[in-house]
């Protein structure tokens with residue numbers, strides 16, 4: 418069976434750990450972790466200073482600016 422990013426995400430949703438997914442699919446743990454991290458990111462808004470997309474990672478506080486530099490610019 419061929420496993421891709423979607424199958425890795427599905428396996429994670431079904432409750433498997435990164436190690437179990439890696440064992441089952443033969444994909445390295447590092448790759449599995451990276452794919453899951455990327456899947457967790459969603460674009461929530463755009464930076465009001467430079468217009469760059471701001472991604473929100475689950476478990477983290479959503480940011481208003483893309484970077485600290487833009488935050489400083491905004492308040493100046």
Ligand SMILES: [Zn+2]
Nearest residue numbers: 464467483487
């Ligand atoms: Zn910005």
